[in-house]
Amino acid sequence: MLLDVQNLETWYGPIAAMKGINLSVSKGRIVAVMGANGAGKTTLLNTLAGVIDPFKGRTLFEGREVQGLDADEVARRGLVLVPEGRQVYPFLSVRENLMMGAYARADRDAVARDLSRVQGWFPRLRERDAQHAGLLSGGEQQMVAIGRAYMSAPKLLMLDEPSLGLSPILVHEIFGIIRRIRDETGTAVLVVEQNAAIALKHGDDGYIMELGRIVAADTCAALSQKADVREAYLGGAAQGLSGAQRWKRRRTWR
């Protein structure tokens, strides 16, 4: 097992953002964490990446504890976060942005190979090599952010809402490339998504979070068969006889 998260608990003041999260990522798997706003998904990724220290619980990465380490140390171990909203350096060129990902690497040959790989996955980035990243479209910036993360040679790539603000076609393209990265390099992926339809389609294993708890865990294929998942996340809700349905059924995630 690559990543093993045990009983993570995080508080923002008096509010528990995560109330005991357990999940695991095996080598070469794409794992999707889904949930509505405020479920604690971003808190989870930020905690794994070392941006936030957990109040309780352990994170084992390749069998070693990483919770409480500084973010740069976590990244050096191969646990790399693509933050929500891209956060590229707007006044650096595309290539400089990508190379920032390799800042801590000394193996020049491998870096060069990885750069050409990234440019192979994202031909657009090769076209815009010298352009300021701030002038790129949202989709292109997302490509930069993923490429930059890949440049730091991750063993586990963590993506926070890669679909945010992108057109449906671009979302499919981005997820297609995420799969290609996994297929070609064996990099495991942990992706947090509100767009459950796309995450369930491309992911191998899935977790559903609600109010800081995991409420369902299974393979993505099995999850997308569950009635509650279909209704809550895949738009399968039956229309009420009196018009648009405004009430919520109690969910048990069976």
Next chain:
Amino acid sequence: MNSAMRQAISEPPLFQGHDTPAKVLRSRARDWAARPALRHKRRGLWQTLTWADYYAQARAFGLALRDLGVERGEVIAVLAENRPEWVIADMGAQAMGMVGNGVYPTASTDQLHHILTDSACRVLVVENQEQLDKALAVRDSCPALVRIVVLDREGLRGLSDPGVLFWNDLLATGDALAATRASEFEDAIDAGRPSDLAFLVYTSGTTGAPKGAMISNANAVFQMTKAPEYLDAVPGDKLVSFLPLCHIAERMASVFNAIALGLVVHFPENSGTVAQDLREVAPHIVFAPPRFWEKMHSQVELFLRDAISPARWVYARALASGRAGVEAQLDGRLPPAPGLSGRLLQRLAFRNIRIFLGLQNCRSALTGAAPVPPDLIRWFLSIGVELREAFGMTETSGFATATPRRGIKLGWAGLPAGGTALRIAAEGEIQIRGPNVFAGYWKNPAKTAETLTPDGWLCTGDCGEISPEGYLAIRDRIKDIIITAGGKNIAPTQIESQLKFSPYITDAVVIGEGRRYVTALVMIDLEHVARFAQDRAIPYTDFASLTRSGAVVDLIRAEVEAVNPRLARVEQIKDFRIIDQLLTAEDEELTPTMKLKRKVIAQKYATLIDGMYPA
């Protein structure tokens, strides 16, 4: 006609000179016009209706019903969570001589359909869009139903359907009618007879379809006369209405006791805010099943587990020092006077706990509807709340026996109401006769004849005994008694109630009919078990994985083994399984009051059960 009814007609019970609840309501509206009657929390603020408002709205609703063509003796029903409109609709219909009825908000469309067709319901009041959808799904096959009345407009502003009305519009129609035809309402109240039906209660029915128990005006008035006997209340005392109003106990408490005693009934914002609302209202009267009191107890226990150590020390010491007093109280002796430090400790710990639970003003705390674990009563006594056990059922129109104040006998459910009689018949069955015995099942003479003997005794279906002092003890439902392969009789409910005292166990079903030994299926309390797992860093993801975790199985085993020494050898639970699905009231495994249904569970989990009995 059975003799209980005959008796009710020959000498009808009177409450302050009135022979129907509607007549009492009318005199309350005159005497207490400006005093508060109903309060409802909306968007965080309590809205008050006075007795005059209550009466005026009931009148508007009643006249509007007549305008829709509903006649005396016809049934109307409410499908909503507890709220003022529920009781207003109920009393408005009763005043017009119509019959009130309630449907559980968790009812499925099939259940709703059965109740609407069986009772030939004319008008159905629904809470909101969710409930309206159920009603619309079945209305075409309910020929008697003329209108559906919706309380909440949210999401329905665009709705135009001649069969659907909104509460406010209907009430406005009724108000306009009242301007010219108020006397019709007064006349209808005057025309009410003690033998007329007041309302129906559909019993949840673990076997077969639900049956409508008929409660007459005389039944309701008799129970009103008894309210001051078991409740210590003065007009203006507060009550929180949080159990389902379709259930006889809450119906009596929030509608009839409130009218009889002048209680201010508080309706919580929603079912999730009950604990907070209780704390805020600090009611004088609380009736709830043991499960509710157990939750209060485990809430305090778990809260203190996380508290700072001085607080835990004070609590432990205060409990220990209170225990002697409790035992003395239970033996009927005078409790030993606690020393200064003891008094200080108890005040320090228990006053805060009572405030935390909202019980600081509570003078009448009652429980019933399920066996009560003795330790639960002990605990409440030690924190200074006299939790008294009562017994009643739909067919006795509410309470049949109640423990008098300062008369607790652990394991006994109190004395019969004055004017009623108790006896133990064949098979140990408890039978009751008196003006509280209901008028039979709606359009079901066969079932009525099974339940009421020709000379007016109600066959309760429970077995039990009567002490020399006249106290009643309930052992179990006769049909639930388990006979093991060894021929031993076992009362499962008693064992289950001991299991349920654990904060980690919500409910349990004891198995053993025709088997070599006794086992149990256990439903865990998600909140408390999840917290246990998190505190001990036990990994789990979803509900099923939590139930399979070795540490959780060990936790439940320890809880089961803690109960076993208190049981006879043949009753001891040799093995158990945890139900690995999160169940809700919508599931067929649970009753609307969140109890496991024995028969359904035994069928659905047959493989799990067989696994506990290797060949």
